[in-house]
Amino acid sequence: MRIAVIGTGYVGLVSGTCFSEFGHDVICIDKDAEKITSLNAGKVPIFEPGLQAMIEKNSRSGYLKFGTDLKTAVEDADAVFIAVGTPSRRGDGQADLTYVYAAAREIATALTGYTVVVTKSTVPVGTGREVERILRETSPEADFDVVSNPEFLREGAAIEDFMRPDRVIVGTTEKRAQEVMGEIYRPLSLFQTPLVITSLESSELTKYAGNAFLATKITFINEIADLCEKVGADVHDVARGIGLDRRIGAKFLHPGPGFGGSCFPKDTRALFQTSIEEGSPLRIVDTVIDINEKRKMEMAERVIDACGGSVSGKQIAVLGLTFKPDTDDMRESPSLDILPALVAGGAIIRAYDPEGMEEARNLLADVDFCNSSYATLEGADALVIITEWNEFRALDLTRVKSMMKSPVMVDLRNIYDPHDMALKGFTYRSIGRPN
Structure with missing residues (x-):
C-alpha cells in the first residue's frame, strides 16, 4: 500500500516508520523543512528506543521517505493519515483542532482516485464528521472515505506497541475503507491481533475512554498509597492483592508523583470538556484531573x-x-x-x-x-x-x-x-x- 503520513511529531513519525516496517511505501510529510532535512540526514528529533535504527533501515531500503510536498504525496497515496498535533486549547482544555482541519483542507485539494483519509491524531468525538464535511466542501467530486484509527502508543515502548498491539481500532462503516485498513494492518494477522470495526464516533471515544480509565487507575492507587501511610499498610502488597484479580489487572497500579506526558493530562481534560458540552459531565474524570494536579x-x-x-x-x-x-x-x-x-x-x-x-x-x-x-x-x-x-x-x-x-x-x-x-x-x- 502507498501511505502518506501528515505530521512528523511523535505519533506520525512512529506510525509512518512502523508502516514502512510492514513493507508499505510510506512518505512522511511536514511543513518544517529543517526538520525534514534532519530526518533525511538520519537525525531523529525524539528519543524512542529502537526508532532510530528502524528509520535508518527503512530509509535505506526505500520504503520510508520524508518530504514537504503534501500534494504529490496525497496524489499517489491509497491512504492518508493525519497525525498532526492536537494540543490543549487555552481556556477550556478542549483539544485544539486547528492543525487537523488545516491538513484536511490541504489534503482535499490533492485527492485523486479513491483515497482513505485517516485521523490518527487524538481528536474529540465528531472530528471525523467535520473532516469529512471539510473534504466534501473543498472537493465535491473527490472519492474518499474518512476513518478514525486512534493510536495506543506508550512513550518508551512505542515500537513494541505498534508492532504487537492489543488491538487495532478502525472507525468506519464503509466496506471499501474497511478493506483498505485491513490490508494496511494485514501483517498483524500473524499475531492474531483483533481488528475492531466501529463507527467513527465510537472509535474516537474509545481512545479518550481508554486513557481516562488508565489515568483513573493511577490516581486511585496514589490515593490508596496515601491511606496506606496513615494506617501502616504497604501499597505494593495492596496493589498486588487487587491486581491479581483479573477483573482489575496489575498494570497502572504503581504509586508515584502523578501522571504526566503528552496524553493523559491532555486527553482527560479534552474528554471532560466534551462531556460538559454534551450535557453529560464525567465527574470521575474531573476529580482525577484535580487530584493529579494537586498531587504534584x-x-x-x-x-x-x-x-x-x-x-x-x-x-x-x-x-x-x-x-x-x-x-x-x-x-x-x-x-x-x-x-x-x-x-x-x-x-x-x-x-x-x-x-x-x-x-x-x-x-x-x-x-x-x-x-x-x-x-x-x-x-x-x-x-x-x-x-x-x-x-x-x-x-x-x-x-x-x-x-x-x-x-x-x-x-x-x-x-x-x-x-x-x-x-x-x-x-x-x-x-x-x-x-
Whole structure:
C-alpha cells in the first residue's frame, strides 16, 4: 500500500516508520523543512528506543521517505493519515483542532482516485464528521472515505506497541475503507491481533475512554498509597492483592508523583470538556484531573518535610526529570511542578536526567544541570528520585551516602527497599509504605 503520513511529531513519525516496517511505501510529510532535512540526514528529533535504527533501515531500503510536498504525496497515496498535533486549547482544555482541519483542507485539494483519509491524531468525538464535511466542501467530486484509527502508543515502548498491539481500532462503516485498513494492518494477522470495526464516533471515544480509565487507575492507587501511610499498610502488597484479580489487572497500579506526558493530562481534560458540552459531565474524570494536579505540588511538600520542614539554603539532588523513563518528553512532567516549588522554598537544585536535559533547560530556571547521577550528589542535603530510569535503580549506596552532607532520600518511585535503606543509614521516604 502507498501511505502518506501528515505530521512528523511523535505519533506520525512512529506510525509512518512502523508502516514502512510492514513493507508499505510510506512518505512522511511536514511543513518544517529543517526538520525534514534532519530526518533525511538520519537525525531523529525524539528519543524512542529502537526508532532510530528502524528509520535508518527503512530509509535505506526505500520504503520510508520524508518530504514537504503534501500534494504529490496525497496524489499517489491509497491512504492518508493525519497525525498532526492536537494540543490543549487555552481556556477550556478542549483539544485544539486547528492543525487537523488545516491538513484536511490541504489534503482535499490533492485527492485523486479513491483515497482513505485517516485521523490518527487524538481528536474529540465528531472530528471525523467535520473532516469529512471539510473534504466534501473543498472537493465535491473527490472519492474518499474518512476513518478514525486512534493510536495506543506508550512513550518508551512505542515500537513494541505498534508492532504487537492489543488491538487495532478502525472507525468506519464503509466496506471499501474497511478493506483498505485491513490490508494496511494485514501483517498483524500473524499475531492474531483483533481488528475492531466501529463507527467513527465510537472509535474516537474509545481512545479518550481508554486513557481516562488508565489515568483513573493511577490516581486511585496514589490515593490508596496515601491511606496506606496513615494506617501502616504497604501499597505494593495492596496493589498486588487487587491486581491479581483479573477483573482489575496489575498494570497502572504503581504509586508515584502523578501522571504526566503528552496524553493523559491532555486527553482527560479534552474528554471532560466534551462531556460538559454534551450535557453529560464525567465527574470521575474531573476529580482525577484535580487530584493529579494537586498531587504534584504535594510531592514538593514531602521533600520539604523530609528535610525537617524547610529547604531554605539546602542543596537538593534530583534524579529524573522526564515524565517517565525511556523518553525525552518533559510535557506535564511532575518535575515541572516539584522543582520550582523547591526553588521557591530557597533550595539549591542540582539535577540529572539521561535524556531529558536539553528540553529541561528550556523549562526549568535556577537549576544546575549535571552530567551524571553522582555529579548531583556532592554535598547534597537530600536526594529526590522523580523518574525511575534503570540507571537509578542500582546506585552504589555506600558511595551515595559518602558524597552527601545528609543521607536523606525521597524516593517518589519506590525503587528501593525501606528496610535495606534503614540498614544502610539513610533517612528514607517513599510512597505508600511504612518508613
